[in-house]
Amino acid sequence: MEKDIILKAENISKQYRLGQVGTGTLSHDLNRWWYQIRGKENPYLKIGDINDRSTKGTSDYVWALQDINFEVERGEVLGIIGKNGAGKSTLLKILSKVTAPTTGSIKSRGRIASLLEVGTGFNGEMTGRENIFLNGAILGMTKKEITSKLDEIIEFSGCERYVDTPVKRYSSGMTVRLAFAVAAFLEPEVLVIDEVLAVGDAEFQKKAIGKMQDISRGEGRTVLFVSHNMAAVKSLCTRGIVLEHGKVVFEGGIEDCINQYFNDLMQLTQRKWNPEASPQTDFLRLLEAKVLNENDELTLNHLISNSIILEFTYEIIKEERLFTHGFNLYNSQNIHILSSHDKDSQTLKSSLKKGIYKKRIVLPGNLLAEGNYSCSFAIMTYNPFFVEFHEIDIVGFNIIDEVGQHTARGNYSGNFPGVVRPILKWK
Template sequence: MGDVILKAENISKQYRLGLVGTGTISHDLNRWWHRIRGKEDPYLKIGDSNDRSTKGSSDYVWALQDINFEVKRGEVLGIIGKNGAGKSTLLKILSKVTTPTTGAIKTKGRIASLLEVGTGFHSEMTGRENIYLNGAILGMTKKEIASKINEIIAFSGCERYIDTPVKRYSSGMTVRLAFAVAAFLEPEILVVDEVLAVGDAEFQKKAIGKMQDISKGDGRTVLFVSHNMAVIQKLCENSILLNNGKFVMKGKTEDVVSHYLNQSVNNNSEYIFDTLSQNNNIVACTTKLRIEDSKGDLMNEIPLGKPWKVKVFFTVKEAVKNLVIGLGMTNMYDVSIRTTWSIPQDFQAGNYFVTFTEDNIKFNQGQYKLIVGISRGSEVIEYIDNDIFITISDVVYNQEASIVNNKSGIISNQMKTSIEKLVDND
């Protein structure tokens, strides 16, 4: 393997849907009969790809299919893709939490994993006891753990609660302690899933700095999964992209992220939300969103300086007071640009739409994401962050329009709002 510390060879993982185990005695017998004759598992030849948006024709699904890549010593590798792409399944296989259906993982050295909040922790034990437990699981001696324990506790920021049972920790405290253990007990390979998103901004900054230190300073390897493209670009020199359980590409992070973002954008200007059947217990839900020009025609791209509007259609199921509809806008790295919200109003049951209007768009050319929310006071009733994109083109509609740099922070209430009741013929 040379300088390669981890190698994935033809990794595939198959699951049976709906049931635990293989499902039937006939399947088990069939597998056994093929195995004693030295033949391949017959159920490896069937199964749908891991596309959640389509109805499958098989009870088997490939969470991963034929994944091949190498990771060098000291490399920080980002793993990106949509929800359901197979990222967490891949990390579980790399961490030996589960085994691949086919293929093999070759590694050199210890692997420490942070796959979800509380992984490897015993809720009845104190934070200090869990440090020793986690260290032992990672193959460390008691002496090695004791030599690092003060650094671990200080980094986690949980000194006051370190002798309190972990079951009384918040999720953020648990992640802080778990990351500190994994980072300071010096594994050769550190595997980190999206769990850092649970921590606060201060801890995320510390954790990212620590991962940079252990890769550049100590020459250890980090595999990092995140949906935060800004963090991926800051931390990872190289990344791999997965889609529906299949390997898409590996390369420089900037190129991989660009490919992923362009892949994620569609050209729809109207989005239908099937929320009526899914949210039976809430008082209001969004049904449709339209991106229009000033004449009401759908727009795929918005020229700089052109008037535009967003119509959000929603249903109120029962009389409700102080309902607010919000429209958020982020750049493609999920950095918030601005939020606009309607004035709190009382509604009777019925169908409505709110129109968010802007006289001219002032953002840099590129893709942006829209987020829709419904709230009542401090209660969030609905939050839709569902790949709703707008594209601002390089065509200039209004020469006098001044560009607002999308890194300048949150800009609030830049759009006008109005709410109307939907008539039957709409």
């Protein structure tokens, strides 16, 4: 069966010049022009660093994207995931034709509607109703087509009361609601959505994801979706690509993409901080975090039936403060699995002297399902309750499932859903 390709990216690259000048200088533009009229390649395409914000570069040029190739079929929902700075938003801007690629080309069939930032394409002085017609016109729709969808757009956005009020008086959440409703209901062939849904409340996010599912599965239209909410990506997308430093490092099924993303993201079994750079408050600073097995060995991969030890080392730098410890655990979809407060700690009853201290938590075996996990650590005071600091994603670990009678799986080797995997007693 022949593929129905609606969007194709071929060798897409985007280069930026660093510094205040931005895109280049007159001398560079003349140099490019001189090479071009002689039929030679742009000399600045041969230089430039990869897009890694954490390192000091050696070139004034940086590749935000480099050699991106992929195809999207009609009715497909493509998830684009990666760390901050990986090039996701730049790619969406190129696909939406907000900016042009340095090299390569985009081939598309039909209208592309984009929702890249809060209030994209909205005029703050115009009312919500006027902006609906403005956005529709930008998409190439007639006034009659827009009018036929107007009531649905206003109802879905939940902004009926304010639809004749200038958009500049809307909250960011209201603006996103209206912008999404316009993009979704004006029937583009391709809907491009960046992380803007994070601004909306839980109710609207649920409605928006439901609408995107209707668009792709019910109406056969295509969605490109960028989000750090892996639960939303997993529930919505059928396929994904993982970007890192402006390059595609993985492409495939969405579950495989999410696993690849989290495997590359961190999974540090040990983290140490210098005293000056450590997470700290005025009386305490965190020095080290570890993930250990039952033999006190640093371990990344743990069998599902084995206990896991999390050890936090901190320094008291000021005495006479009462406090306690907190811990949070997240899975690979960034779902908050559990929280634990050290509510009976001696540190709530008497202050510690200056020095180095350790605190341990034991996660019992047969508690969590297989997968990737990350941990956070917090220091809190009570009466009144106050979080002194909360450091997320400090260490992580993987749980590997087993087949056997000592696990909840038993001898079954197929897919086993759920975020926890305790062995329950059946009577």
